[in-house]
Amino acid sequence: MIAYAVTFAMACFGIGLVFSLWRLLRGPTRADRILSLDTMVINFIAILVLYGVANGTKVYFEASMLIAMVGFVSTVAFCRFLLRGDIIE
Amino acid sequence: MFKRIFPHPLLSLLLVIVWTMLVNKFTVGNLVLGVIIGFALPIMTAAYWPGRPEIKRPIKIVGYILIVLWDIVVANVQVALIILLKRHKNIHSHWIVVPLELTSPEAITVLAGTITMTPGTVTALLSADAGSLLVHCLHTDDPESVIEEIKSRYESRLKEIFA
Amino acid sequence: MIQDIIISVFIVLGGVFGLVGSFGLVKLQDAMQRLHAPTKATTLGLGGVLIGSMIYFALVDGHFSFHELLITLFLFITAPITAHFMAQTYLRMHRDEADLPPSGRPVGWSIYQDPPDFSADD
Numbered sequence: 247m248i249a250y251a252v253t254f255a256m257a258c259f260g261i262g263l264v265f266s267l268w269r270l271l272r273g274p275t276r277a278d279r280i281l282s283l284d285t286m287v288i289n290f291i292a293i294l295v296l297y298g299v300a301n302g303t304k305v306y307f308e309a310s311m312l313i314a315m316v317g318f319v320s321t322v323a324f325c326r327f328l329l330r331g332d333i334i335e
Numbered sequence: 336m337f338k339r340i341f342p343h344p345l346l347s348l349l350l351v352i353v354w355t356m357l358v359n360k361f362t363v364g365n366l367v368l369g370v371i372i373g374f375a376l377p378i379m380t381a382a383y384w385p386g387r388p389e390i391k392r393p394i395k396i397v398g399y400i401l402i403v404l405w406d407i408v409v410a411n412v413q414v415a416l417i418i419l420l421k422r423h424k425n426i427h428s429h430w431i432v433v434p435l436e437l438t439s440p441e442a443i444t445v446l447a448g449t450i451t452m453t454p455g456t457v458t459a460l461l462s463a464d465a466g467s468l469l470v471h472c473l474h475t476d477d478p479e480s481v482i483e484e485i486k487s488r489y490e491s492r493l494k495e496i497f498a
Numbered sequence: 499m500i501q502d503i504i505i506s507v508f509i510v511l512g513g514v515f516g517l518v519g520s521f522g523l524v525k526l527q528d529a530m531q532r533l534h535a536p537t538k539a540t541t542l543g544l545g546g547v548l549i550g551s552m553i554y555f556a557l558v559d560g561h562f563s564f565h566e567l568l569i570t571l572f573l574f575i576t577a578p579i580t581a582h583f584m585a586q587t588y589l590r591m592h593r594d595e596a597d598l599p600p601s602g603r604p605v606g607w608s609i610y611q612d613p614p615d616f617s618a619d620d
Contacts (some may be wrong), residue, residue: 353568356565356567357569359563407542407574410538410543411539414522414534414539415536418525418526418535418539419521426526428531430598430599432599432601432602434602441561446580448575448578449578449581451536451537452574452577452578459530459586460607462601462602462605462608463603463605463607464604467602
């Protein structure tokens with residue numbers, strides 16, 4: 247039963263990745279592209295966690311935690327670059 | 336003396352707890368390492384945050400967090416229904432301006448974060464003198480009541496927590 | 499059996515919210531409206547999945563793991579910050595101050611104006 251739930255949720259987040267990829271390619275503004283990249287990071291973390299549940303291993307949690315942190319920092323860095331033309335002042 | 340060794344006691348405690356959770360295994364060695372981190376990091380970074388937020392009633396924080404968590408769940412169901420069921424021309428988005436009575440930067444940060452996480456609203460901008468917030472509302476027919484709800488539900492509680 | 503049902507409900511709900519959030523990214527027409535969908539729905543979707551996996555490892559596997567709790571907390575703290583940054587970026591690049599309502603204060607919004615001089619207070 248859990249296996250079916252995990253498969254269903256993985257399919258949901260996979261379709262979500264395709265949706266955000268569409269928005270990434272379509273745009274039209276640069277803020278939209280950053281937003282879709284951020285959404286892709288969140289969807290990808292969810293898929294990684296679900297993969298860990300499906301395989302019954304906790305190894306993937308550390309990876310997903312690192313991806314969450316890197317995703318946040320890169321989103322802020324992108325926005326800051328567009329806002330100020332510089333990341334560290 | 337205590338203040339010089341631990342300039343930020345709550346931060347030190349938080350660092351120890353987060354470190355133990357990160358390692359995910361409770362041993363004496365990990366705890367000692369966590370205490371060392373909780374001791375060294377606040378001293379090393381104290382120069383970057385000279386001010387300390389004053390918290391008047393710490394016990395009210397628990398109630399605030401519970402209210403916000405409940406509102407996050409409600410918010411998500413509402414936003415999901417708006418996304419799924421409403422056609423584009425039926426979604427009435429508004430800009431609303433929330434005048435602030437809070438003055439401390441920490442309280443304004445918490446309020447802005449709360450507004451973003453709760454029903455259909457995203458904090459967009461702060462006025463240059465930190466006196467009002469620009470909030471984007473996904474769907475509402477009555478912008479005034481949204482302002483009223485933010486002020487009575489969150490800001491009044493934050494005013495009690497922060498001095 | 500009951501624990502299986504609880505875990506499955508959390509994971510399925512998480513998946514549905516995640517899908518709705520990403521769908522909102524495609525469906526909504528205005529850039530500011532699009533900002534609502536991923537910051538709320540997708541974060542809650544991931545939160546549901548993480549809670550489901552936390553219960554799974556606590557009950558089925560027998561080892562409680564704090565990592566999911568940390569990821570959930572981290573995402574709930576950072577989501578408003580990224581949303582605020584993206585709103586600022588969008589408004590700075592594509593809107594004028596004249597498009598926005600007045601701030602109701604003697605000065606305007608922060609990305610278009612420098613803050614007033616606070617040095618007198620210190």
